[in-house]
Amino acid sequence: MKIEINNGRLIDPAHGVDKTTSLYIAAGKIAAIGTAPAAWHANRSVDAAGLIVCPGLIDLSARLREPGFEYKATLESEMQAAMGGGITSLACPPDTDPPLDEPGLVEMLKHRARSLNCAHVYPVGALTEGLRGETITEMGELAEAGCVAFSQADAPLVDTQVLLRAMQYAATFGYRVWLRPQDAHLARGGIAHDGEIAMRLGLASIPSEAETIAIDSILTLARATGSRIHLARLSTHEGIARVREAKRSGMHVSCDVSINHLHLCDVDIGWFNPNCRLIPPLRGVRDRDAIRAGLVDGTIDAICSDHTPVDDDGKQVPFAEAEPGATGLELLLPLTLQWAQQEKQPLAKALSRITIDPARILGIDGGHLAQGSPADICVLDPEAWWTVEARALKSQGKNTPFLGLEVPGKVRYTLVAGQIVHEA
Amino acid sequence: MHNPQLNAGGELQHLLTLEGMPAAIVERILDTAVPFVSIAERDVKKVPLLRGKTVFNLFFENSTRTRTTFEIAAKRLSADVINLNVGVSSTSKGETLLDTIDNLVAMNADMFVVRHAQSGAPHLIAQHLSARQREHVHVINAGDGRHAHPTQGLLDLFTIRHYKREFRNLTVAIVGDVLHSRVARSLIHGLTTMGAAEVRAIGPQTLLPTAVEKMGVRVYHDMKSGLAGCDVIVMLRLQTERMKGSLLPSAGEFFKHYGLTADKLASARPDAIVMHPGPMNRGVEIDSAVADGKHSVILPQVTFGIAVRMAVMSILGGG
Amino acid sequence: MTNAKPTDVRAKVPEGLPDAERALAALVEKMRGAVALDAKLIGIYSGGAWLAERLAAILPGNLPVGFIDVSFYRDDYGQKGLRTKVETTTLPFEVEGSRIVLVDDVLYTGRSVRAAINEIFDYGRPEKIELAVLVDRGGRELPIEATYVGARVSVARELSVVLNREADRFQLSVEPVTSEPRA
Numbered sequence: 066m067k068i069e070i071n072n073g074r075l076i077d078p079a080h081g082v083d084k085t086t087s088l089y090i091a092a093g094k095i096a097a098i099g100t101a102p103a104a105w106h107a108n109r110s111v112d113a114a115g116l117i118v119c120p121g122l123i124d125l126s127a128r129l130r131e132p133g134f135e136y137k138a139t140l141e142s143e144m145q146a147a148m149g150g151g152i153t154s155l156a157c158p159p160d161t162d163p164p165l166d167e168p169g170l171v172e173m174l175k176h177r178a179r180s181l182n183c184a185h186v187y188p189v190g191a192l193t194e195g196l197r198g199e200t201i202t203e204m205g206e207l208a209e210a211g212c213v214a215f216s217q218a219d220a221p222l223v224d225t226q227v228l229l230r231a232m233q234y235a236a237t238f239g240y241r242v243w244l245r246p247q248d249a250h251l252a253r254g255g256i257a258h259d260g261e262i263a264m265r266l267g268l269a270s271i272p273s274e275a276e277t278i279a280i281d282s283i284l285t286l287a288r289a290t291g292s293r294i295h296l297a298r299l300s301t302h303e304g305i306a307r308v309r310e311a312k313r314s315g316m317h318v319s320c321d322v323s324i325n326h327l328h329l330c331d332v333d334i335g336w337f338n339p340n341c342r343l344i345p346p347l348r349g350v351r352d353r354d355a356i357r358a359g360l361v362d363g364t365i366d367a368i369c370s371d372h373t374p375v376d377d378d379g380k381q382v383p384f385a386e387a388e389p390g391a392t393g394l395e396l397l398l399p400l401t402l403q404w405a406q407q408e409k410q411p412l413a414k415a416l417s418r419i420t421i422d423p424a425r426i427l428g429i430d431g432g433h434l435a436q437g438s439p440a441d442i443c444v445l446d447p448e449a450w451w452t453v454e455a456r457a458l459k460s461q462g463k464n465t466p467f468l469g470l471e472v473p474g475k476v477r478y479t480l481v482a483g484q485i486v487h488e489a
Numbered sequence: 490m491h492n493p494q495l496n497a498g499g500e501l502q503h504l505l506t507l508e509g510m511p512a513a514i515v516e517r518i519l520d521t522a523v524p525f526v527s528i529a530e531r532d533v534k535k536v537p538l539l540r541g542k543t544v545f546n547l548f549f550e551n552s553t554r555t556r557t558t559f560e561i562a563a564k565r566l567s568a569d570v571i572n573l574n575v576g577v578s579s580t581s582k583g584e585t586l587l588d589t590i591d592n593l594v595a596m597n598a599d600m601f602v603v604r605h606a607q608s609g610a611p612h613l614i615a616q617h618l619s620a621r622q623r624e625h626v627h628v629i630n631a632g633d634g635r636h637a638h639p640t641q642g643l644l645d646l647f648t649i650r651h652y653k654r655e656f657r658n659l660t661v662a663i664v665g666d667v668l669h670s671r672v673a674r675s676l677i678h679g680l681t682t683m684g685a686a687e688v689r690a691i692g693p694q695t696l697l698p699t700a701v702e703k704m705g706v707r708v709y710h711d712m713k714s715g716l717a718g719c720d721v722i723v724m725l726r727l728q729t730e731r732m733k734g735s736l737l738p739s740a741g742e743f744f745k746h747y748g749l750t751a752d753k754l755a756s757a758r759p760d761a762i763v764m765h766p767g768p769m770n771r772g773v774e775i776d777s778a779v780a781d782g783k784h785s786v787i788l789p790q791v792t793f794g795i796a797v798r799m800a801v802m803s804i805l806g807g808g
Numbered sequence: 809m810t811n812a813k814p815t816d817v818r819a820k821v822p823e824g825l826p827d828a829e830r831a832l833a834a835l836v837e838k839m840r841g842a843v844a845l846d847a848k849l850i851g852i853y854s855g856g857a858w859l860a861e862r863l864a865a866i867l868p869g870n871l872p873v874g875f876i877d878v879s880f881y882r883d884d885y886g887q888k889g890l891r892t893k894v895e896t897t898t899l900p901f902e903v904e905g906s907r908i909v910l911v912d913d914v915l916y917t918g919r920s921v922r923a924a925i926n927e928i929f930d931y932g933r934p935e936k937i938e939l940a941v942l943v944d945r946g947g948r949e950l951p952i953e954a955t956y957v958g959a960r961v962s963v964a965r966e967l968s969v970v971l972n973r974e975a976d977r978f979q980l981s982v983e984p985v986t987s988e989p990r991a
Contacts, residue, residue, distance in 0.1 A: 336616075532931075806889075
């Protein structure tokens with residue numbers, strides 16, 4: 066199918082492109098940019114006047130709830146949500162049920178995803194068996210099955226010797242290790258950020274030190290092992306400062322934050338809003354501001370949705386009993402745009418954080434538009450504001466702290482491998 | 490999210506927390522409790538205000554004492570009282586907390602008195618009732634996790650006002666495990682709302698929340714300095730599971746530093762009153778001699794507690 | 809609107825409001841000699857309470873005075889809720905076996921009196937209860953009549969008759985009905 070996208074403002078942060086031009090797609094790839102290829106006859110012409118044409122978005126963390134949690138959401142519904150959100154590639158964490166510690170499960174997941182012909186799914190494999198933090202997984206087998214990295218998701222890895230060995234093993238083969246920095250002992254029993262809000266609301270708290278101590282340990286071991294580390298879901302200003310220091314000293318480390326922590330802090334919990342029950346917890350204003358600044362200066366490489374659909378039964382309970390997590394596939398773009406608008410950042414930088422930067426972290430050839438590359442494309446209207454409400458979300462997860470808010474950015478077309486998989 | 494305990498007209502719809510409660514409403518509750526104290530001294534201790542109304546005591550956390558005072562208060566208002574001890578887990582029968590509420594509302598519940606181990610449970614219920622447009626059903630928080638125990642805060646305020654008349658010039662010390670205490674939080678909010686001159690929190694660093702000063706409290710680690718010049722001393726209960734472990738080494742050491750003895754009490758003003766929400770751990774938070782001594786108003790607190798709860802229920806229950 | 813000068817509303821009260829002090833004098837005349845010397849006065853807050861105090865001062869016998877707040881016994885709690893200011897009922901004598909004169913400033917629907925009687929019975933069983941009112945404005949909704957009446961007046965439904973006290977002198981006025989439960 067030959068498709069041309071005309072008159073759009075093409076923004077490709079990877080190649081520094083920002084101009085109004087046309088895109089020509091054939092056989093699932095970008096055939097040409099700017100001038101039509103010879104003997105070109107489009108089957109479909111899309112008029113993108115007033116719209117932005119950019120690489121399909123890449124989400125570093127989206128829980129699709131399969132296998133094991135199909136009552137919360139299914140691959141079908143969540144893929145629709147991803148398409149609607151302009152996301153053409155996503156990585157899913159290993160905390161499925163059972164966890165992704167068996168190559169068979171990974172293959173099944175990839176197969177399921179492929180058959181739906183939607184976004185590309187990149188499973189992140191379990192770093193330890195059952196995510197129990199005791200024995201390392203068969204990383205070679207898992208990598209062969211399709212895992213792009215290994216992580217513990219939110220499960221603790223208490224034994225630092227196991228952590229060291231896992232990093233050494235991964236480093237041997239060049240596998241990436243993604244870790245969410247949290248000291249299990251300091252975080253034990255904690256629900257909310259240790260500060261004034263947790264005190265007023267009477268919630269057990271997690272001090273910032275739980276993150277910073279863990280970052281210190283991880284970075285120290287990473288230097289010792291040469292392991293390629295990605296820190297997932299930073300939440301403290303002290304933690305971001307450590308990463309900035311590490312990068313300045315020449316260390317290769319990357320990190321991401323979630324859309325929720327980009328905009329919210331513990332005050333937003335209000336009167337125990339269970340949609341604000343998140344991991345890591347929403348921290349203080351200073352932490353949120355450091356996150357926003359960290360994305361500006363590049364200390365923080367990428368923004369992800371951390372998409373976690375939870376049903377009503379999981380949220381309509383007292384705060385501490387609520388299942389943590391928020392739905393987010395459809396909010397990755399709008400909330401990134403909103404951050405850029407508020408911080409007066411160029412659109413190219415905003416899009417970079419959700420296209421080429423996550424692509425590098427994943428180690429895939431994606432998140433950019435070049436002649437010959439796969440036609441994973443997002444066409445969006447940055448001026449279209451919409452209200453976040455249950456019926457506007459395709460995901461089965463309606464649990465977001467942004468319910469009722471107006472956000473900018475509607476995806477008009479999403480293309481995966483040269484096919485239009487979503488239009489609105 | 491708007492504070493669900495006040496309705497659109499600024500009237501009390503539920504009693505969930507003393508935080509953000511307008512001083513005028515606090516005063517009204519305290520003033521309304523005064524006649525109820527007298528009524529307790531009559532032979533016929535009942536008035537017909539809540540006749541025909543059904544009050545459900547929903548206790549997800551065991552407490553015979555508090556439940557009993559609420560039961561007495563409701564019965565003295567002529568309400569029908571049903572006690573539901575749901576045990577530790579609200580899902581022990583597979584029914585969610587909100588499903589339980591919906592079922593009871595369908596059985597014509599007018600008022601829920603809720604105690605729950607998790608902070609925010611009564612707020613969840615109040616928001617749910619509002620979403621279901623059940624404005625005639627009221628929720629009273631009988632203690633949620635560490636968050637709030639507003640009727641205790643109110644009866645503590647009532648007790649203080651009874652003996653000290655005004656809050657303006659008072660120095661009040663709250664001693665012990667503030668970190669885990671909903672009683673402390675509610676009392677601190679109540680005292681700052683009513684304009685107490687100074688509120689102090691006395692305890693070891695392990696038992697004081699980070700940022701407790703942000704509630705308008707001055708921290709003391711040394712009890713004698715903390716009690717100097719105090720008009721009111723509120724001793725908090727130390728729960729058994731906290732007495733040994735990483736928070737405290739032993740009950741004995743706690744008593745040594747933070748137990749109220751006559752000697753430490755001497756630092757306070759000579760007319761200081763001693764309070765305790767109960768039940769007391771004699772020899773841990775408080776010396777028996779002090780608990781039974783002339784400064785102690787611990788028993789009157791219980792009597793006032795019934796009157797204050799009657800006041801809250803009668804203000805909520807009206808048309 | 810509560811500060812409306814009497815001249816503004818006099819037009820709404822055809823016969824004009826009685827003078828409170830003259831009504832009091834008339835009431836005392838009816839009570840003197842009729843009320844038992846061992847009677848006990850119970851005034852309903854707040855107008856009845858003032859009235860009971862003055863009656864006790866004027867009538868012979870040094871009659872003891874108690875005060876009753878009927879807020880907890882009213883029949884309109886379900887519609888209007890509790891009054892903002894609830895006083896404490898204080899009866900410094902035994903109700904059991906007593907001869908009581910219940911005192912109120914204005915007798916209208918009779919509901920306050922019904923509430924007061926119910927409340928008194930929760931203190932004991934009196935031998936007798938009589939009712940003394942400064943003003944009877946008719947409009948009864950219950951079968952209740954005063955034993956002693958100072959003056960009668962007819963007032964429109966939208967208006968309340970209110971007793972005011974300035975220094976030692978009583979004055980009657982009318983006010984528009986408020987949503988607060990009547991004293």
